[in-house]
Amino acid sequence: MSHEKEVPEIIPMPKSRNNRACLLCSIIQTSGDFRANGCPNCENVLHLEGNPERILSCTSQYFDGMIAMISPEKS
Secondary structure (H helix, E strand, O other): OOOOOOOOOOOOOOOOOOEEEEOOOOOEEEHHHHHHHOOOOOHHHHOOOOOHHHHHHHEEOOOOOOOOOOOHHHO
16 A cells, blocks of 8 residues: 555646647746746746736747646656
8 A cells, every 4th residue: 555645636727718838848837827937948038927928929828739747756
């Protein structure tokens, strides 16, 4: 029997109008997450944090599909 803590699965809403994909790395976040934190992969290049104009020009609400990693330590 495993003593590992079970992490509840979080299923993103793929058709949410608030989701946007970074045009450089393709990570999907809400526009609020891009505004609050920028892109976790490309922030040093794109400077999205707190910049709504850059978010609109460097991300897209049009993307097809989504991949999520629920438990990276088990992958």
